[in-house]
Amino acid sequence: MKSERLYGRLLGLVFLSIFNFQFSICSAQELLNYPLDTINGEEVYKYEVERSIGLYRIGVNFNVTQDDILRLNPQLHEHGVRFGETLYIPTGRKAVKETKATVIKQTVKETVVPTDSTVIQSQLQAAMTTVINQVQQQQDSVIVIESEEPESTTPQSYELAIMLPFESQQTKRSGNAERIMEFYQGALLALHDMQRPNISFKLRVYDTERSERRVNALCDSTELDHVQGILGLVYPIQIERMAAWCAVHNVPLLLPFSDDSEMTKKPYVLQFNSTDRQEADTLCQWMAARADRLHCVSVDVRESDMAESARTLRKQMQEHGIPTSTMALRDLLNDSVAYALDTAKENLIVLHSDKFQHIRILLPHLAKIQAEGYRIRIVSQYSWSKEDIAVPQVYTSMFTSEASRMEYETNWKNYYINDHLSEAPRFDLLGYDLTKALVAWLQGKQEVTGLQSVIRWKQDNNGGYQNECIKVVEK
DSSP, rough: OOOHHHHHHHHHHHHHHHHHHHHHHHHSSOOOSOOOEETTTEEEEEEEETTTOHHHHHHHHTOOHHHHHHHHHHHHHHHOOOOEEEEEEEEEOOOOOOSSEEEEEEEOOOOOOOOOOHHHHHHHHHHHHHHHHHHTOOOOOOEEEEEESSSSSOOEEEEEEEEOOOOTSSSSSSTTHHHHHHHHHHHHHHHHHBTTTEEEEEEEEEEOOTHOOOHHHHHHHTTTTTOOOOEEESSSSHHHHHHHHHHHTTEEESSOOOOOOOGGTTEEEEESOOOOHHHHHHHHHHHHHHTTTEEEEEOOOOGGGGOOHHHHHHHHHHHTTTTTTOOOHHHHTTTTTTTTTTTTTTEEEEESSSOOHHGGHHHHHHHHHHHHTTTTEEEOOGGGGSSSSOOOEEEEOOOOOOOOOHHHHHHHHHHHSSOOOOSSSSSHHHHHHHHHHHHHHHTTEEEEESSEEEEEEEEEETTTTTEEOOEEEEE
């Protein structure tokens, strides 16, 4: 499939333009994060009653009347509200028809980019209006991108699906919507860069929002019958259903955001993010290789912070035989640390917490210890790297590729007519790299050097695959 810059501008900006109009064209209320169902053509939440809550409070929380709740749950007239019972709560929206999605086709042909910006705007407006009409009718929208006939007599044709919570039918989008859009724009740029005379792509883009309803409808329809690979999905309940569908139909499902260790046991799942165990193993291997130069000190910050990741790291340190001193938090705060530190080695302080707000109070004490001549470094989280921490850090990261981005940055600005403002890890680069990784997988390649990440798949026994390229960053 081959196209010029109009392809990127047109298709990449369609959804952006939709979102700019959402506040005026959509009357549906924002969906809460509860499972959805349909009763007699009416869309409803499936709500499991919490402790110490009554009918009045439920109505307030969902912004509905008690009569609305009783209408859908007549059993409440007999026994009242019971803890753990599932109630149906109206969403205020009409149910979306769970039939074959409406398809909006854009045939991308080899086109010279018009120099007159008004021509581009006119074409963009026409495509945008078509999509907005579907949103107004509260129908599922799909964009299918088809190339013109390839020149080769033996073309390679790939039909892909992107499933992300664009939230195009919500009056108020969540804070993640912009990141999701950047991911999608990067994916479009990847397909543009992979265009060849003998390669054709068809891309189906689905707004899966935040419920299982959309995914269930797709799995129960024939919409995905010819799809060869799926990229996306965010919420666990959506992933579970689609992973089951992919196992039956032998279709790879590449998950950009999941870090569930159980998910890689499912066949046909490709998980990009690292698991807790993978991060702990990588860190412990780094520590073990420097055992003669490091002195490890383990600090429990708060008992409530001993989440699965912290417990996994501690267990892996023990399994790797890494000698470790234990320091109480009060000793660190009282500067009574001489007994736990080694003046001849670098002291690696393992803070068993994934919450920066909980370790913030320790930073002045760590800086003081450093000023007194002790060489120290802390084991931190990737997300802490943006914080103002004077003490050296070490953490694991999936985003360590040194590939040149100059051509990409130029294309981004040309196609989307603006500079991206996001910081690393950039979601547009993630979309770009993972789209290329999915196509490479379909071509029989299990390793890709992307712009932001190196991706190499390793099978989890006889199940799915995990990206094993994770590095330790010293900062």
